[in-house]
Amino acid sequence: MARVAGMLVEYEAGSYFVPAEQAQRVVRRSVISRVPGTxxxxxxxxxxxxxxxxxxxxxxxxxxxxxxxxxxxxxxLTALEAGFFEAAPDGVQTRSxxxxxxxxxxxxxxxxxxxWDRRHASGAP
Amino acid sequence: xxxxRRVLAxxxxxxxxxxxxxxxxxxxxxxxxxxxxxAARAAEVSMSTCQAAGxxxxxxxTSLDGAVDHARLLLSRSRDIxxxxxxxxxxxxxxxxxxxxxxxEGARLGESVGRPLVSVADEMRSVAARxxxxxxxxxxxxDQVDRERERLRDYVEQARQxxxxxxxxxxxxxxxxxxxxxxxxxxxxxxxxxxGTDPETARAVSEARDHVRGLSGVLSQLPSEAQRELxxxxxxxxxxxxxxLLGEIDREPRDDPGSR
Numbered sequence: 372m373a374r375v376a377g378m379l380v381e382y383e384a385g386s387y388f389v390p391a392e393q394a395q396r397v398v399r400r401s402v403i404s405r406v407p408g409t410x411x412x413x414x415x416x417x418x419x420x421x422x423x424x425x426x427x428x429x430x431x432x433x434x435x436x437x438x439x440x441x442x443x444x445x446x447x448l449t450a451l452e453a454g455f456f457e458a459a460p461d462g463v464q465t466r467s468x469x470x471x472x473x474x475x476x477x478x479x480x481x482x483x484x485x486x487w488d489r490r491h492a493s494g495a496p
Numbered sequence: 497x498x499x500x501r502r503v504l505a506x507x508x509x510x511x512x513x514x515x516x517x518x519x520x521x522x523x524x525x526x527x528x529x530x531x532x533x534x535a536a537r538a539a540e541v542s543m544s545t546c547q548a549a550g551x552x553x554x555x556x557x558t559s560l561d562g563a564v565d566h567a568r569l570l571l572s573r574s575r576d577i578x579x580x581x582x583x584x585x586x587x588x589x590x591x592x593x594x595x596x597x598x599x600x601e602g603a604r605l606g607e608s609v610g611r612p613l614v615s616v617a618d619e620m621r622s623v624a625a626r627x628x629x630x631x632x633x634x635x636x637x638x639d640q641v642d643r644e645r646e647r648l649r650d651y652v653e654q655a656r657q658x659x660x661x662x663x664x665x666x667x668x669x670x671x672x673x674x675x676x677x678x679x680x681x682x683x684x685x686x687x688x689x690x691x692g693t694d695p696e697t698a699r700a701v702s703e704a705r706d707h708v709r710g711l712s713g714v715l716s717q718l719p720s721e722a723q724r725e726l727x728x729x730x731x732x733x734x735x736x737x738x739x740x741l742l743g744e745i746d747r748e749p750r751d752d753p754g755s756r
Contacts, residue, residue, distance in 0.1 A: 376603035376610070378596070391603040397596045399589070432593075452621070453599030454614040455607050 373458045379470060380434060382427030382448040387473035388456065388463045389445075393436040397450045401433050409489070410482055414444055424475075424482055436475045443479060525691040526701035532687065533699070536680045543673035546666055553663040560656040567649040574642055581635055588627045595621035 376391035398416065403423050405412040412423035416435055419442065423433070427447035434445045456463035462471040595617045602613030688695065718724045728735070 374607060376607070378600055378603070391600065394600055397593060397600065399593055450593075450596045452618070453596050453603050454618060455603060455611070 374455045375458045375463060376455050377463070378434070378453040379451040379456075379463075379465065380430075380432075380445075380448045380473065381451055382430055384427070386451065386465075386468070386470045388470045389434060389436065389473050389475065391453075393438065393475055394434055394453075395437055395442065396435045398433050398435065398444075399431055401444075401446075403433075403446055409486060411486065412446070414446075416442065416444065424478055426478065438476050438479055443475065445473075445475060445478070523701065523705065525687075525693045526698035526705070528687065528691075529684075529693060529695055529698040530702040532680060532684050533695075536677065536684070539673060539677045539680055543670060543677055546670040546673050550663060550666040550670055553659055553666055557656060557659040557663060560652055560659055563652045564649065564656060567645060567652060570645050571642075574638065574645070577638060578635070581631060581638070585628065585631055588624045588631065592621055592624035592628070595624060 375388075378389050378391070378394045378397075380387055380389055396416075401414045401416070403412040403414045403425075405423075405425070410425045412425060413420055414423050414433070415421075421435070421442045421444055423444040423446050425446045430447050430449035432448055432450045434448060434450060436443050436445060456465060456470075458464075459469045462469055464470075599614050599617035599621065602610035602617060604610065605613065684695070687693075715724060715727065718727060
């Protein structure tokens with residue numbers, strides 16, 4: 372079976388696999404400026420301001436990902452392991468379990484939709 | 497009259513009720529002085545015991561103060577250990593993070609090139625994780641020790657307060673004992689003035705009276721006349737001089753015009 376490279380992360384919803392093409396760097400205890408009432412925030416990473424998508428609240432790690440050529444950080448998770456894993460349908464096979472792949476792009480799209488919905492609900496143009 | 501004769505005369509008068517009406521007060525005075533002496537001795541012993549107990553309580557309080565100081569020192573040491581443990585945890589956390597990022601870099605390089613880097617990073621991450629687990633356990637034990645130390649400090653503080661109270665109470669007892677000794681000394685002085693009795697004579701009278709009473713008691717307890725005679729025969733050589741002396745004293749008051 373094919374092996375894929377990436378990282379395992381964990382947050383309240385469970386464990387997920389992030390492919391190495393997306394996962395760039397794990398950082399810890401970063402200062403995140405949050406947009407009130409949303410899952411969105413911003414942070415400074417290597418001298419650049421990048422958006423932060425809060426997936427959970429328990430984890431202290433933040434995973435910086437490359438999503439469609441843009442750096443986006445995913446916060447509130449715990450990085451578990453990095454390396455090569457056996458590929459499985461919709462994810463990877465770990466020592467004990469099959470772990471689904473985290474679609475950061477889809478999460479980002481969902482956040483954008485939430486923000487638009489919020490904007491329309493408030494009556495803004 | 498010699499002192500010895502005076503004593504014997506008083507004893508003789510005291511043990512013969514028919515003639516003792518005049519001698520009773522003298523004997524009572526002697527007994528009173530004897531009681532006073534015993535009370536004074538007891539008060540002295542009690543005061544010195546209180547002093548010794550007070551000194552012991554003070555030593556105990558000093559020791560407990562030392563124990564409290566050491567408990568505080570332990571708290572300070574415990575904070576130092578926790579601070580050092582925090583630094584170790586930060587370092588291990590950082591090592592773990594570096595291992596994760598190294599593994600990610602290795603994974604991005606591809607399996608053929610990045611495999612060794614991923615393996616080293618894995619090993620490093622697991623070492624850091626074990627270190628963090630051990631540190632958490634260590635801090636848990638340290639917390640338990642802190643709780644025990646807090647409990648110990650409470651107990652020692654309680655004991656210190658009790659020792660302090662005890663020392664105060666012993667001081668009060670000591671002061672009362674000193675007053676008691678002073679009062680007894682004043683009592684002896686006034687008693688001597690009021691009765692005019694020489695304390696030494698009074699002591700001798702009291703002792704002689706006790707001996708006579710003892711001898712009378714022993715003689716009265718012997719069941720048969722034969723036994724009493726046997727005892728008197730045995731004691732004869734010792735009693736003969738005493739009997740002669742008593743007879744001599746017994747005659748003396750009749751020769752003394754003042755006694756009539």
